[in-house]
Every structure is written in structure tokens, then in C-alpha cells.
Amino acid sequence: MKLMKRGQIAVELGIGRDTLLVWEQAGLLSPGRNDAGHRMYGDLCFARCRFIQASQALGFTLEKIKRVLEYSETTHAKEFVRLEALTRLEEISVEIDQMKESRAVLLEIIKIFDGDPTCECEFMNYLFSHIKHEAHLNIVQGGKR
Numbered sequence: 197m198k199l200m201k202r203g204q205i206a207v208e209l210g211i212g213r214d215t216l217l218v219w220e221q222a223g224l225l226s227p228g229r230n231d232a233g234h235r236m237y238g239d240l241c242f243a244r245c246r247f248i249q250a251s252q253a254l255g256f257t258l259e260k261i262k263r264v265l266e267y268s269e270t271t272h273a274k275e276f277v278r279l280e281a282l283t284r285l286e287e288i289s290v291e292i293d294q295m296k297e298s299r300a301v302l303l304e305i306i307k308i309f310d311g312d313p314t315c316e317c318e319f320m321n322y323l324f325s326h327i328k329h330e331a332h333l334n335i336v337q338g339g340k341r
Contacts, residue, residue, distance in 0.1 A: 199230075205237040209245050216245070222258040224248055224265065255284055 206213045216235075219225045225244060227235040237245075244265070251261045260280060267276040 199228075199236040199238050200242075202227075202235050202237070205242060205245065208242070209249065211245075211249070219245070219248055219258070223262050224258065255288065256280070260284075 200208065202213050202216050206216060216225065216227075216237075220227065220235075225237075225241055227237045227241050230236050247265075248258075248261055251264070252258075256264070264273075264277055264280060267273045270276075
């Protein structure tokens with residue numbers, strides 16, 4: 197691959213030009229510069245961008261991605277990446293559980309309206325009782341879900 201300017205690599209990656217600046221400011225990229233001072237992105241930057249995209253698709257934050265990239269240059273990279281992946285897996289599991297709870301509530305709402313679409317009171321009572329239950333759980337868990 198030849199060296200590309202910011203606009204060219206952004207098109208190639210399917211991202212906005214400003215995304216590259218955000219990644220650079222976050223310490224994830226260090227593109228070289230040509231004689232005119234324009235950022236130039238080569239093969240290494242391109243591969244790093246693909247890694248960042250894949251990591252973000254898995255839900256990793258830019259800070260976590262930066263740490264993984266920093267550790268990738270050490271002998272402890274494998275264990276660090278494994279621990280980060282386990283942590284993210286646990287976060288996803290919690291998110292899935294929360295989505296399942298939301299799905300169950302939505303199914304109950306649909307069931308209520310399937311019986312009688314004019315039954316606003318029953319719906320509001322159900323929704324209100326669910327909200328009170330969620331608020332109670334939030335208090336019991338110290339503000340954490």
C-alpha cells in the first residue's frame with residue numbers, strides 16, 4: 197500500500213476524517229508527515245486503524261484499546277489481552293441480562309394491549325409498578341444496575 201493522506205485513508209476505512217484525529221489525540225495513531233506537513237498513513241497505520249475498528253465493534257473504549265496496544269509491545273501482552281477480553285465478556289453478559297429484562301417488560305406491555313387496547317390504566321399500573329421495582333433495585337444495589 198502506498199502512503200495515503202487523511203482523506204484517502206478515511207475513505208478506504210469507511211470512517212470520517214475527524215475519527216482519525218480523535219484516534220491520534222487519544223494516542224492510538226502517530227502518522228508521519230510529508231514535506232508539506234500533511235499527515236501520511238502507511239501500512240502500519242492502516243493495520244492499526246483496522247484493529248481499532250474491530251476493537252470498537254467489540255465494545256472496547258479508546259482507552260482500553262490504547263492499553264492493549266501498549267501492552268502488545270511487552271512480554272505480558274497475551275495475559276493482558278486475555279483479561280481485557282474476559283472483562284468485556286462479563287460486561288456484555290450484564291448488558292444481555294438487562295436487555296432480556298427489557299424484552300420481558302415489552303412482551304408484557306404487548307400482551308396487555310393485545311387484550312384491550314383501550315386499557316390505559318392497566319398498562320400504566322404495570323409500568324409504574326415496574327418502575328418502582330427498578331428504583332428499589334437501584335437503591336438496594338447502591339445505584340448500580
